[in-house]
Amino acid sequence: MEVIWEEPYESFSRFINKNGYNSLLVICDKNTFDVCAVKVKETVEKSNRKCKIICFEADVTADEFALGKVLFEIEQADIFVGVGSGTISDITRYTAYKFKVPFVLFPTAPSMDGFASSVAALTINGLKTTVLASSPEAIFVDMEVIENSPEILKKAGFGDLMGKITALLDWQLSNILFEEKIDWEVLRIVKNTYLKTLNSVGVNDFCKNLLEGLITSGIMMARVNSSRPASGCEHHLSHFWEYHRIKTYHGIKVGLATLYVLRFYEHFLNLDKSRIHERKEYKVDIKTWEDAIEKGFQPTFGSIIKKNIERVSKLNDKEFRSQVINRLVEKKEVIDELIRDATIVYSELIDAYKKLEMPMNYWEIGIDDNLFKMSFLCAPNIRERFTILHLYEFLGLTDEVVRSF
Numbered sequence: 001m002e003v004i005w006e007e008p009y010e011s012f013s014r015f016i017n018k019n020g021y022n023s024l025l026v027i028c029d030k031n032t033f034d035v036c037a038v039k040v041k042e043t044v045e046k047s048n049r050k051c052k053i054i055c056f057e058a059d060v061t062a063d064e065f066a067l068g069k070v071l072f073e074i075e076q077a078d079i080f081v082g083v084g085s086g087t088i089s090d091i092t093r094y095t096a097y098k099f100k101v102p103f104v105l106f107p108t109a110p111s112m113d114g115f116a117s118s119v120a121a122l123t124i125n126g127l128k129t130t131v132l133a134s135s136p137e138a139i140f141v142d143m144e145v146i147e148n149s150p151e152i153l154k155k156a157g158f159g160d161l162m163g164k165i166t167a168l169l170d171w172q173l174s175n176i177l178f179e180e181k182i183d184w185e186v187l188r189i190v191k192n193t194y195l196k197t198l199n200s201v202g203v204n205d206f207c208k209n210l211l212e213g214l215i216t217s218g219i220m221m222a223r224v225n226s227s228r229p230a231s232g233c234e235h236h237l238s239h240f241w242e243y244h245r246i247k248t249y250h251g252i253k254v255g256l257a258t259l260y261v262l263r264f265y266e267h268f269l270n271l272d273k274s275r276i277h278e279r280k281e282y283k284v285d286i287k288t289w290e291d292a293i294e295k296g297f298q299p300t301f302g303s304i305i306k307k308n309i310e311r312v313s314k315l316n317d318k319e320f321r322s323q324v325i326n327r328l329v330e331k332k333e334v335i336d337e338l339i340r341d342a343t344i345v346y347s348e349l350i351d352a353y354k355k356l357e358m359p360m361n362y363w364e365i366g367i368d369d370n371l372f373k374m375s376f377l378c379a380p381n382i383r384e385r386f387t388i389l390h391l392y393e394f395l396g397l398t399d400e401v402v403r404s405f
């Protein structure tokens with residue numbers, strides 16, 4: 001997959017000529033039509049190719065209705081062209097995959113990391129689900145469009161990219177404690193990309209670095225065939241808030257969650273070995289856990305309990321506890337070093353959030369005290385992928401950290 005940063009429309013024209021695409025289907029919304037799709041249309045028509053446009057309302061959701069609209073309006077097409085950010089790229093990626101045609105993207109905002117992805121986030125029966133799709137043949141970037149995109153979308157993309165700080169820490173933690181496979185090259189690339197973006201907040205290259213970072217994260221996910229390099233418990237928290245219909249962009253939630261997850265890592269740094277040893281005696285009270293899940297996951301708590309009961313019961317297994325605690329104590333210095341290395345940018349990160357006017361407290365995005373407290377106990381049950389929140393669930397110290405917020 002190629003990313004074209006210079007002369008996007010000329011390159012696109014060469015691309016369709018070279019590949020002999022004769023009829024193109026452009027998928028966009030009313031906003032992205034005006035800023036970008038109209039230029040795509042002109043480019044196609046100048047090359048004497050057929051161009052059909054499917055234009056959605058600006059607030060479209062990638063759901064059954066949107067997919068049906070493509071099915072209803074589609075005519076013959078050799079390739080799909082998605083012009084937009086999250087939702088439009090999901091609709092394009094999924095319908096192109098279903099119709100077995102290739103597709104390319106013209107991103108219009110640096111708002112999320114899914115451009116290069118091979119999965120689509122759809123809302124089916126009202127629930128967000130991730131389904132198999134395909135990756136784009138190429139991504140054409142009109143930097144003028146990206147620079148002029150709404151500030152809220154840039155903030156969302158920045159939050160999603162900064163989430164990689166804790167995502168990578170979670171990955172390394174799991175590698176150290178449970179020998180989960182890790183790709184060091186992928187880790188290094190993702191880390192460089194978020195650092196480069198963080199260092200450029202407020203300067204000229206910010207938008208380019210941000211979009212490049214987001215696209216690169218997607219490519220790295222595809223490379224290891226997992227979202228591990230891009231998603232840890234900051235994403236689990238974001239999904240939990242989404243479940244509770246907290247209405248703001250994905251990346252805004254992820255960015256906020258990242259700040260809280262970093263506080264867990266900071267707490268771990270201050271945890272001494274004798275305290276960790278003491279936690280061998282801790283037992284999860286299954287009844288209390290079930291009550292928490294029942295409150296946190298109305299009305300689908302039954303399936304969440306069923307999915308997690310075995311995992312949570314294992315936390316009380318004496319041998320398992322002793323193994324993990326011994327490993328933690330043995331590797332404490334190594335883990336501390338990783339945390340220090342990643343959090344060296346903490347004050348820079350806080351400055352960047354302030355400069356960009358990102359939400360830094362839960363109430364700013366409409367989360368109440370109750371939901372906030374529940375989040376950290378419930379998030380580990382969203383996905384089994386091991387994170388610092390799973391470690392704190394195991395140690396029984398989640399409440400202690402949350403009380404310090």
Ligand SMILES: [Zn+2]
Nearest residue numbers: 113160250254
């Ligand atoms: Zn994300």
